[in-house]
Amino acid sequence: MTSPLSGLVVNVAEVLRRVGNVKEIDVSVDSDLLELGDDRVATQDVPIAFHLESTNTGILVCGTVSAAYSDTCRRCLADVRDTVTVAIGELYQREITDPDAYPIEGEQLLLAPLVREHLLLALPDAPLCRTDCPGLCPVCGADKANPAEADCGCAVGASDPRWAALDALRADLDDR
Ligand SMILES: [Zn+2]
Ligand SMILES: [Zn+2]
Structure with missing residues (x-):
């Protein structure tokens, strides 16, 4: 030994x-x-x-x-x-x-x-509990992986003006 x-x-x-x-x-x-x-x-x-x-x-x-x-x-x-x-x-x-x-x-x-x-x-710099972890709702913090919390009802993305600006930019680029 x-x-x-x-x-x-x-x-x-x-x-x-x-x-x-x-x-x-x-x-x-x-x-x-x-x-x-x-x-x-x-x-x-x-x-x-x-x-x-x-x-x-x-x-x-x-x-x-x-x-x-x-x-x-x-x-x-x-x-x-x-x-x-x-x-x-x-x-x-x-x-x-x-x-x-x-x-x-x-x-x-x-x-x-x-x-x-x-x-x-x-050791991973950004570990995930699983590769497709949906994360938390950025608005209310609901745990998207938990079926009871997944439908928190927050409108994420669509109503965010930053995304709207990006979408407009992308559409503009596509037009060229
Ligand atoms: Zn996770
Ligand atoms: Zn939410």
């Missing part, structure tokens, strides 16, 4: 010995060890599966990471609970020649920064 910490600090002495050498990492780490600093991701076990392979330029690290997160739907403000899964393919180098590469320090490479950066980038 691999301890969580050894899954984040990987000894690659054997991998570095020859081009083509590989190493498999398959661990579950406490998300606190990743120091995500993002309260959308609650403390949980994060499964990490990586394939390391020594190449001419460094060690290629490929695999996937996934984590559950919670957020607020940007249209209706309902709770959103989902899981992000990120596919990762990055290079680690002893002497950095690729500006995107991560460092190999001595005979060790650190997976935490790699996992942290990719997970944070994968």
Whole structure:
């Protein structure tokens, strides 16, 4: 059984010995060890599966990471609970020649920064509770997804002078 910490600090002495050498990492780490600093991701076990392979330029690290997160739907403000899964393919180098590469320090490479950066980038900026969430009525705030509130009776769009102006503009453009 691999301890969580050894899954984040990987000894690659054997991998570095020859081009083509590989190493498999398959661990579950406490998300606190990743120091995500993002309260959308609650403390949980994060499964990490990586394939390391020594190449001419460094060690290629490929695999996937996934984590559950919670957020607020940007249209209706309902709770959103989902899981992000990120596919990762990055290079680690002893002497950095690729500006995107991560460092190999001595005979060790650190997976935490790699996992942290990719997970944070994968979290959606504008989450939706479902892709076709109708959102709230902009006039009265009724929840359009709730059958009891969907017919709030507000005239949305047609009576909005901003839309009327846009429609006129569009008709004008179509005429040309
Ligand atoms: Zn929603
Ligand atoms: Zn309404």
